[in-house]
Amino acid sequence: MLLDELTHFTLSLLAGGYVAILFGNAWAIPVALLSGFFIDTDHFFDYLLFKKFRNLSLREFYPCEFFNIWAKVILPFHGFEYVLIMFVIAFYIPEYQWWLFALSGSLLLHLIYDTISNKPYWPTYFITFRIMKRFRHSEFRFKQ
DSSP: OHHHHHHHHHHHHHHHHHHHHHHTOTTHHHHHHHHHTGGGHHHHHHHHHHHTTSSOOHHHHTTOTHHHHHOBOOOTTOOHHHHHHHHHHHHHOGGGHHHHHHHHHHHHHHHHHHHHHHOBOTTTTOHHHHHHTTTBGGGSOBOO
16 A cells, blocks of 8 residues: 555645646645645545444554445545546636646546556446445455
Protein backbone atom coordinates (compact mmCIF):
# COMPACT_ATOMS: atom_id res chain seq x y z
CA MET A 1 0.00 0.00 0.00
CA LEU A 2 2.89 2.39 0.72
CA LEU A 3 4.26 1.83 -2.78
CA ASP A 4 0.84 2.73 -4.22
CA GLU A 5 0.75 5.98 -2.25
CA LEU A 6 4.30 6.88 -3.30
CA THR A 7 3.31 6.23 -6.91
CA HIS A 8 0.19 8.41 -6.56
CA PHE A 9 2.32 11.16 -5.01
CA THR A 10 4.89 10.96 -7.83
CA LEU A 11 2.25 10.93 -10.57
CA SER A 12 0.57 13.95 -8.97
CA LEU A 13 3.87 15.82 -8.89
CA LEU A 14 4.42 15.00 -12.56
CA ALA A 15 0.92 16.13 -13.56
CA GLY A 16 1.21 19.29 -11.48
CA GLY A 17 4.70 19.98 -12.78
CA TYR A 18 3.57 19.61 -16.38
CA VAL A 19 0.64 22.00 -15.86
CA ALA A 20 2.90 24.40 -13.92
CA ILE A 21 5.33 24.55 -16.86
CA LEU A 22 2.53 24.78 -19.42
CA PHE A 23 0.73 27.64 -17.65
CA GLY A 24 3.65 29.20 -15.76
CA ASN A 25 1.93 28.70 -12.41
CA ALA A 26 3.70 26.68 -9.71
CA TRP A 27 0.46 26.46 -7.69
CA ALA A 28 -0.56 23.70 -10.12
CA ILE A 29 1.65 21.30 -8.15
CA PRO A 30 -0.18 21.48 -4.79
CA VAL A 31 -3.50 21.60 -6.64
CA ALA A 32 -2.56 18.38 -8.46
CA LEU A 33 -1.71 16.76 -5.13
CA LEU A 34 -5.28 17.42 -3.99
CA SER A 35 -6.87 15.21 -6.60
CA GLY A 36 -4.05 12.83 -7.37
CA PHE A 37 -2.77 12.03 -3.90
CA PHE A 38 -5.25 13.22 -1.29
CA ILE A 39 -8.13 11.64 -3.24
CA ASP A 40 -7.50 8.50 -1.19
CA THR A 41 -8.95 10.24 1.86
CA ASP A 42 -12.26 8.88 0.60
CA HIS A 43 -11.14 5.46 1.85
CA PHE A 44 -11.28 6.98 5.33
CA PHE A 45 -14.74 8.40 4.53
CA ASP A 46 -15.94 4.85 3.82
CA TYR A 47 -14.26 3.62 7.00
CA LEU A 48 -16.05 6.30 9.07
CA LEU A 49 -19.40 5.18 7.65
CA PHE A 50 -18.53 1.54 8.28
CA LYS A 51 -17.63 2.25 11.92
CA LYS A 52 -20.49 4.73 12.37
CA PHE A 53 -17.87 7.22 13.64
CA ARG A 54 -17.17 5.07 16.74
CA ASN A 55 -14.25 2.94 17.93
CA LEU A 56 -11.95 4.05 15.12
CA SER A 57 -8.65 2.26 14.75
CA LEU A 58 -5.86 3.10 12.33
CA ARG A 59 -4.66 -0.48 12.62
CA GLU A 60 -8.07 -1.71 11.44
CA PHE A 61 -8.40 0.98 8.75
CA TYR A 62 -4.97 0.74 7.12
CA PRO A 63 -5.28 -2.57 5.23
CA CYS A 64 -8.79 -1.55 4.01
CA GLU A 65 -10.13 -5.03 4.75
CA PHE A 66 -13.23 -3.40 6.21
CA PHE A 67 -14.62 -3.18 2.66
CA ASN A 68 -15.05 -6.96 2.69
CA ILE A 69 -16.88 -6.88 6.03
CA TRP A 70 -19.00 -3.82 5.28
CA ALA A 71 -19.88 -5.12 1.80
CA LYS A 72 -19.97 -1.58 0.38
CA VAL A 73 -17.55 0.56 -1.58
CA ILE A 74 -18.53 4.20 -1.95
CA LEU A 75 -15.20 5.99 -2.58
CA PRO A 76 -16.94 9.23 -3.62
CA PHE A 77 -13.81 10.85 -5.11
CA HIS A 78 -12.85 7.91 -7.34
CA GLY A 79 -14.66 8.45 -10.63
CA PHE A 80 -13.55 8.89 -14.22
CA GLU A 81 -16.59 11.13 -14.74
CA TYR A 82 -14.97 13.87 -12.67
CA VAL A 83 -12.02 13.99 -15.06
CA LEU A 84 -14.29 14.60 -18.05
CA ILE A 85 -16.41 17.18 -16.20
CA MET A 86 -13.37 19.18 -15.07
CA PHE A 87 -11.75 18.95 -18.48
CA VAL A 88 -14.88 20.27 -20.24
CA ILE A 89 -15.43 23.05 -17.69
CA ALA A 90 -11.81 24.16 -18.20
CA PHE A 91 -12.62 25.20 -21.76
CA TYR A 92 -15.54 27.35 -20.62
CA ILE A 93 -13.69 29.08 -17.77
CA PRO A 94 -10.26 29.95 -19.18
CA GLU A 95 -9.08 31.76 -16.04
CA TYR A 96 -9.28 28.46 -14.14
CA GLN A 97 -7.83 26.21 -16.85
CA TRP A 98 -4.53 25.62 -15.07
CA TRP A 99 -6.38 24.70 -11.89
CA LEU A 100 -8.84 22.35 -13.60
CA PHE A 101 -6.15 20.75 -15.78
CA ALA A 102 -4.00 20.12 -12.70
CA LEU A 103 -6.95 18.53 -10.88
CA SER A 104 -8.21 16.48 -13.81
CA GLY A 105 -4.76 15.40 -15.00
CA SER A 106 -3.63 14.13 -11.63
CA LEU A 107 -6.99 12.46 -10.98
CA LEU A 108 -6.79 10.74 -14.36
CA LEU A 109 -3.28 9.43 -13.61
CA HIS A 110 -4.44 8.25 -10.17
CA LEU A 111 -7.40 6.34 -11.62
CA ILE A 112 -5.34 4.85 -14.45
CA TYR A 113 -2.75 3.62 -11.95
CA ASP A 114 -5.50 2.19 -9.70
CA THR A 115 -7.01 0.44 -12.72
CA ILE A 116 -3.67 -1.07 -13.73
CA SER A 117 -2.60 -2.09 -10.22
CA ASN A 118 -5.98 -3.30 -8.88
CA LYS A 119 -7.17 -4.91 -12.15
CA PRO A 120 -10.87 -4.19 -11.63
CA TYR A 121 -13.55 -5.32 -14.03
CA TRP A 122 -14.93 -2.59 -16.23
CA PRO A 123 -16.44 -0.05 -15.13
CA THR A 124 -15.52 -0.23 -11.44
CA TYR A 125 -13.89 3.21 -11.26
CA PHE A 126 -16.97 5.08 -12.47
CA ILE A 127 -18.98 6.59 -9.62
CA THR A 128 -22.18 6.26 -11.69
CA PHE A 129 -21.59 2.50 -11.93
CA ARG A 130 -21.18 2.23 -8.16
CA ILE A 131 -24.32 4.31 -7.62
CA MET A 132 -26.32 2.11 -10.01
CA LYS A 133 -25.08 -0.97 -8.15
CA ARG A 134 -25.93 0.66 -4.79
CA PHE A 135 -22.26 0.58 -3.80
CA ARG A 136 -22.36 -3.20 -3.27
CA HIS A 137 -18.85 -4.54 -2.78
CA SER A 138 -19.79 -7.67 -4.71
CA GLU A 139 -20.08 -5.49 -7.85
CA PHE A 140 -16.65 -3.93 -7.21
CA ARG A 141 -14.79 -6.93 -8.62
CA PHE A 142 -11.17 -7.50 -9.39
CA LYS A 143 -9.48 -9.92 -11.77
CA GLN A 144 -7.48 -12.62 -10.01
